[in-house]
Amino acid sequence: MSSVFHRIPTLRLPVAVKGDGMYIIDRDGKRYIDGYAGGACVSCLGHSQESVVEAVRVQIGKMAFFHSAMFTSEPLEELASILTTDAPEGLSRVFFTNSGSEAVETAVMMARQYFVEIGQPQRKKIIGRRSSFHGANLTALGIGHQLLRRGPFEDMLADVFHISPCYEYRGRKENETVEQYGQRVADELEQAILGLGPNAVMAFIAETVTGTNNGATPPVPGYFKRVREICDKYSVLLILDEVFCGLGRTGTLHACEQDGVAPDFLTFAKGVAAGYQPIGATMVNERIYQAIVSGSGTFKGGYTYSGHATACAAGIAVQKVLRGPGFLEHVRTTGNLLSAGLSDRFGQHPHVGDIRGRGMLMTVELVEDRSTKSPFPASQRLSSKIYQNAQARGLITHALSGTIDGYVGDHVVICPPLIATGENIDTIVGLLGEAVDAAVLEVRSRVD
Ligand code: PLP
Numbered sequence: 001m002s003s004v005f006h007r008i009p010t011l012r013l014p015v016a017v018k019g020d021g022m023y024i025i026d027r028d029g030k031r032y033i034d035g036y037a038g039g040a041c042v043s044c045l046g047h048s049q050e051s052v053v054e055a056v057r058v059q060i061g062k063m064a065f066f067h068s069a070m071f072t073s074e075p076l077e078e079l080a081s082i083l084t085t086d087a088p089e090g091l092s093r094v095f096f097t098n099s100g101s102e103a104v105e106t107a108v109m110m111a112r113q114y115f116v117e118i119g120q121p122q123r124k125k126i127i128g129r130r131s132s133f134h135g136a137n138l139t140a141l142g143i144g145h146q147l148l149r150r151g152p153f154e155d156m157l158a159d160v161f162h163i164s165p166c167y168e169y170r171g172r173k174e175n176e177t178v179e180q181y182g183q184r185v186a187d188e189l190e191q192a193i194l195g196l197g198p199n200a201v202m203a204f205i206a207e208t209v210t211g212t213n214n215g216a217t218p219p220v221p222g223y224f225k226r227v228r229e230i231c232d233k234y235s236v237l238l239i240l241d242e243v244f245c246g247l248g249r250t251g252t253l254h255a256c257e258q259d260g261v262a263p264d265f266l267t268f269a270k271g272v273a274a275g276y277q278p279i280g281a282t283m284v285n286e287r288i289y290q291a292i293v294s295g296s297g298t299f300k301g302g303y304t305y306s307g308h309a310t311a312c313a314a315g316i317a318v319q320k321v322l323r324g325p326g327f328l329e330h331v332r333t334t335g336n337l338l339s340a341g342l343s344d345r346f347g348q349h350p351h352v353g354d355i356r357g358r359g360m361l362m363t364v365e366l367v368e369d370r371s372t373k374s375p376f377p378a379s380q381r382l383s384s385k386i387y388q389n390a391q392a393r394g395l396i397t398h399a400l401s402g403t404i405d406g407y408v409g410d411h412v413v414i415c416p417p418l419i420a421t422g423e424n425i426d427t428i429v430g431l432l433g434e435a436v437d438a439a440v441l442e443v444r445s446r447v448d
Contacts, residue, residue: 019047022417022424024396035390035397035428037417041211041244041361042275045321046417052276052317059313068096068307075312082319083272083281086253088262092286095299096279096307100243100269101135103280104205107239107265108139109301111203114237114288117295123202126158127192127236131165131214131406132207134241143205146213147406161196163188165210166219169354169365170373170404178220186226193234203237203264208255211244214403215363215411217356218250224259237264237288243280244361247271248322248418251332251359258358264288274318277311322418331418334425335359338414341429351376351440360418365403366410366436375409376443378402383410385439395431412436 006013014026023031024047037043045052059075068076080094095110097103108126115123126143128134134144141150142157150157164171164185172181193201204227210217231238240263245255247268252258254266265288269280292299305311321327338360346352346364353367366383368376376382383399390397403409416428 019043021046021048022420023047030394032391032394032396033416033424033427033431035395035414035416035432037270037415038275039396039398040270041249041413041415042270044248044271044418045274045276045318046419049274049276049318049321049419051321052274052314055313055317056276056310059310064310065305065308067304069302073307073309073312075309075316076307079272079312079315079319082316082323083268083283086323087283088254088256088266090262090264090285090287091266091283093284093289095282095284095302096312097269097282098278098303098305098308098311099135099280100241100267101137101140101280102303103243103267103269103282104134104143104239104241105137105139106282106301107205107267107284108143108203110265110282110284110288110292110299111237111239113296113300114291115202117291120199122200125196125201126160127189127196127201127204128160128162129165129206130162131167131217132162132205132210132241133213133244134205134207135243144213145406146402148402161192163192165214165217166223167210167214167217168220169217169356172220179222182220182223183226186223186230189227190230190233193230193236198234201234201236203239204231205239205241207241207244208259209245209250209358209361211361212398212400212413213406214409215356215365215400215413216245216358216361216415217363218358219259221259224256224261228261228263231264239263239265239267241267243267243269245358247319248328248331249359249361249415251328251335253323253328255358271322272318273311273314276318277308277314279308279311279315327418331360334418334420334422335362337422337425338362338416338429341425342414345429345433346436349436351436357414360415360420362414364412364414364432364436366412366440375404378408380443382439382443383412385442386410386412386435389435389438390431393431393434395428395435397428397432397435 386399
């Protein structure tokens with residue numbers, strides 16, 4: 001009997017004992033190719049990056065930890081300096097956390113404190129988007145819109161107003177161009193701000209490219225430019241959450257570079273230390289930092305392990321690889337291979353409605369009927385069958401349900417470690433194809 005309170009205690013999980021590049025190996029010696037970067041889009045350098053292992057070993061040997069409110073440390077200073085290099089315009093300071101949820105919570109707390117410091121305490125409302133995920137602590141759960149997880153906590157969550165996501169496959173009307181669609185959904189932000197009261201809204205938060213809830217869904221061109229304009233018009237702060245899609249995942253250091261916008265806050269976690277240590281970060285605009293420094297002088301948030309020296313040492317080693325010569329170019333090349341491989345395998349598949357994504361973050365959305373885009377009934381549990389079939393074949397992937405509205409629809413997210421080779425991509429796409437076909441067959445044979 002396990003004493004662990006597992007998230008789904010009824011699941012019989014394999015025991016992972018070793019990582020080897022693109023592979024994770026269980027206690028029985030079975031090797032799984034990693035199509036989901038550590039099971040959560042985390043392990044961007046795979047599972048045995050020696051330079052990171054060595055950096056952690058050296059730092060623990062010298063000084064594992066001391067509270068960052070009492071001492072700064074060399075790894076903390078260096079990692080902040082690396083992260084602010086090549087940051088979107090104005091983002092000059094970094095606050096460290098232990099996770100993505102805390103990075104989001106920190107951005108929200110800083111936004112609120114900023115308005116209090118500058119004499120606008122009435123600004124406290126947040127606008128988010130449906131189909132978003134920003135983490136599982138109560139703050140992030142309230143801001144996001146993962147309905148199944150919000151369930152029992154609904155009455156305790158922050159009062160957040162949610163507008164439409166930018167989800168072209170399901171949202172664009174037939175008579176609209178892609179650009180018109182983007183402007184229409186971005187304009188929902190302006191309507192929401194006016195509805196809530198322009199002086200009452202503090203921040204708008206969005207994932208630049210969504211990660212989990214409706215799969216890897218990039219914004220259409222022009223969407224975030226319009227969002228930025230609206231935020232500027234009403235002095236609403238823009239928080240872009242790149243916990244999932246940031247730090248190289250989309251082929252550029254920051255996903256928002258490709259949308260030509262700079263937010264007021266940018267949150268990270270997974271790609272900071274690639275799973276070799278738990279760490280998250282909130283990058284903040286200089287103007288907000290200065291308002292807090294010249295106001296009360298103290299940020300009221302923070303965690304015991306913020307700026308943990310060993311986690312920062314791992315982060316430095318990871319960032320050196322990510323920002324090293326040719327790495328992002330490699331990501332763009334393999335991202336193109338992934339996209340082409342998925343199109344070859346699933347482009348004509350009778351149960352694949354959409355293939356979307358950016359760089360090494362892709363999604364295949366399953367439908368029962370391509371022409372009507374109707375999903376499989378949730379009761380068929382297609383996504384969990386895909387997951388099981390993939391796992392049985394030695395592929396780790398993430399197949400999720402609730403794509404359309406939190407309850408219905410199925411999709412698979414494919415985001416392998418960024419070190420993947422073309423051969424790895426072929427293996428992943430091939431195994432995924434087999435898993436999808438086998439799962440659809442299971443579902444269909446139960447229907448017929
Ligand atoms: N934000 C986004 C976009 C995420 O995808 C996630 C987790 O998947 C989080 C925040 C929360 O990160 P964590 O699980 O590290 O708290």
